[in-house]
Amino acid sequence: MKLNQLFEANIAAKIKDPKIIKQIFIAMRHDGTMPKAAVARLGTQPTEQDTLQLWSQLLDKSLSNTRYGNISQDGKFDDWITRLYINGQADYEDINGEGGDALGAWKALSIRGRLDPKHQDINKFKSIKQVQKIVSSGMYRDELRRIADAEVIEKHKREKKEIPIVNNKRFYVVVPMNYGACYTFNHAHGYSANFCTGSSSGLSWFRNYAPDGPIVSIVDKEHEGEADGKWQFHAPTSQLVNADQERRHDKQWNDEKFSKLFPGLMKEIVKGMEAHAEEIKSNSTEIVNGGYDVQKAVEEIKKKYPLSYASEPEGAGEEEADGAGTWLVTHAPTDRTARIEADSKQDAIDKLLARHPNVNLDDFTFKLEQNTP
Numbered sequence: 310m311k312l313n314q315l316f317e318a319n320i321a322a323k324i325k326d327p328k329i330i331k332q333i334f335i336a337m338r339h340d341g342t343m344p345k346a347a348v349a350r351l352g353t354q355p356t357e358q359d360t361l362q363l364w365s366q367l368l369d370k371s372l373s374n375t376r377y378g379n380i381s382q383d384g385k386f387d388d389w390i391t392r393l394y395i396n397g398q399a400d401y402e403d404i405n406g407e408g409g410d411a412l413g414a415w416k417a418l419s420i421r422g423r424l425d426p427k428h429q430d431i432n433k434f435k436s437i438k439q440v441q442k443i444v445s446s447g448m449y450r451d452e453l454r455r456i457a458d459a460e461v462i463e464k465h466k467r468e469k470k471e472i473p474i475v476n477n478k479r480f481y482v483v484v485p486m487n488y489g490a491c492y493t494f495n496h497a498h499g500y501s502a503n504f505c506t507g508s509s510s511g512l513s514w515f516r517n518y519a520p521d522g523p524i525v526s527i528v529d530k531e532h533e534g535e536a537d538g539k540w541q542f543h544a545p546t547s548q549l550v551n552a553d554q555e556r557r558h559d560k561q562w563n564d565e566k567f568s569k570l571f572p573g574l575m576k577e578i579v580k581g582m583e584a585h586a587e588e589i590k591s592n593s594t595e596i597v598n599g600g601y602d603v604q605k606a607v608e609e610i611k612k613k614y615p616l617s618y619a620s621e622p623e624g625a626g627e628e629e630a631d632g633a634g635t636w637l638v639t640h641a642p643t644d645r646t647a648r649i650e651a652d653s654k655q656d657a658i659d660k661l662l663a664r665h666p667n668v669n670l671d672d673f674t675f676k677l678e679q680n681t682p
Contacts, residue, residue, distance in 0.1 A: 324361060324391075332395040334360045342402035343367075344513070364391075371405040376457055376496075376509045377413030386412050389431055398436050406505025406514055407554070408437045413509075414444040417456045423449070441503050442553065445536075450501065457496070465492040471526075472589050474581030477641035477672070480571075481528040482578055484585075485519075486592050488512040494526045494541075499533030502552035504541050520597045521545040522606050523589065525578060529571070537570060544609040549617075564616045573622035575614055579607050584671060635678040642672055 324330055334357040337343060347367065351359055368390060372381035380386065390408070393399040399408065415431065418424045425448070434440050444453065469489035475482035485491050488511055495507030505514040506524060518524060522545040532538035539552040549563045556562050567575070582589065582603055590600035611618045636657035639646045651657035654675050661668065 322365075329391075329395070330357050330361050333357075333364050333391070336395050336397070337364060340400050342400045344401070364394075367401065367405070371409050371510065372412065374509055375409040375413030376461065377410070377417040380409070380413050380416050385416070386431065389434075393436065402505060402514075403437050405510050406508055407441060407503040409510060410508045411437060411441040411444055411503065414449070414453050414456075415440055418444065418449060418452065421456070423452055445501055445503065445553070453501070462493065462497050465489040466497060469493045470592065472585055472592060474525075474585050474589075475574075475577050478644050479530055480574060480577075481530060482574075482581060483526050484523045484582070484589055485515075485526055486596065488515045491515055491524070491526070494528075494539070499528065500536055500539055500552045502536075502539045502541070503554060504550075504552075506541070518543055518546065522609065523582075523593070523601050523603075527571075527574075527578075540567065542610075542614070544606065544613045547613055549614060560613070561616075564614045567614070568616040568620040571617070572620040575610070575617035575620065579610060579618070580671070582607055582610075584669075630677040632677060637676045637678050639674045639676070640672055641674060648678070 324333075337360050344367075347363060351363060355363075368387060369381045372386060373379045390399070390404055394404070412431075415424070415428075419429065428443055431440075434443075443449070466489070468487070469492075470486035471483040471490040472486065473481065473483050483490065483494075485494065485506075488506070491504065491507035491511055493507075495502045495504055495511075505511060506518060508514070515524075522543065524541065524543050527540040527542075529538040529540075536551050536553040536555070540550065542549040547560045548557065549560065549567060550557050551563075551566075586603035589603050593600040631654050633652045634650075636649045636651050636654065637646050638649055638657060638661055649657045649660050651660055654677070657675055658670065661673070662670075
């Protein structure tokens with residue numbers, strides 16, 4: 310049996326070639342992203358047939374619950390995915406975490422005659438990443454949004470739990486507390502991201518990652534329609550990636566890119582986590598026993614992303630003006646500015662607090678408009 314023949318939905322029953330079975334066995338043994346519980350059920354000395362059966366089950370599960378429905382039934386993708394897998398071009402996380410939704414999108418476009426002819430043959434794609442790039446491109450994005458079930462997004466928006474840690478004119482940064490927050494982050498606004506924690510099978514991935522430490526989701530409001538307008542990081546697993554997960558495994562490259570795109574932002578994120586430490590801890594007790602240790606998480610962020618944390622916004626080193634005069638006090642979340650006559654910045658702060666004692670000073674910027682002699 311040749312590998313390029315089309316397998317039916319139950320792939321295990323159709324693979325007869327011992328060479329292919331052996332290759333699947335080897336690939337699964339070296340795949341560090343395989344679900345631990347499923348691997349444990351195989352025992353310490355699984356046979357090649359046992360492994361083949363598990364591969365068939367996992368592949369069927371990955372394709373049966375995508376954002377675009379069940380795409381496992383006709384077995385259209387089985388041959389292609391298996392070829393990628395045994396050739397080391399995809400691991401289980403690629404397939405289960407992001408692959409299902411990408412292939413579901415491709416099929417949704419294909420059966421509706423919406424694909425460009427050059428994208429119609431799945432076998433011409435050399436990786437899942439290529440499929441993701443095509444279906445998330447501008448030429449298909451609007452059509453896929455119409456196809457996707459808007460109720461799914463609304464459901465997750467209603468159920469989402471997240472802790473905002475930065476919210477100003479430019480950035481919205483949250484620590485998601487459940488799968489609904491991750492799904493909403495991926496799909497509800499701007500560029501459609503392909504983070505596995507927000508995919509249709511993302512519940513299992515959220516449960517896989519979140520107990521090890523907080524996930525952080527970032528939206529650049531000025532560029533939310535672009536891949537670089539959405540980022541997500543998880544310090545315990547050294548991941549820091551944009552919406553396309555560009556060079557996902559190259560931590561240093563992404564750290565450098567993030568530091569150049571958003572100088573000073575990582576410090577703001579750390580400050581936000583520290584400012585909301587108790588809230589993060591109390592809301593994460595269902596994820597990890599006792600809730601997140603925010604200080605430990607902060608230290609790990611500094612260690613894993615040194616370039617981003619060391620970066621400073623333009624003009625940060627300049628001496629800040631102080632003194633008597635008219636102070637421009639801007640509320641960053643709403644971009645509203647008030648003028649306060651004060652003898653110094655501290656005096657302006659005191660006057661603001663006298664009027665509004667319950668405000669969060671982290672949401673305000675203070676700038677001296679003019680000095681009086």
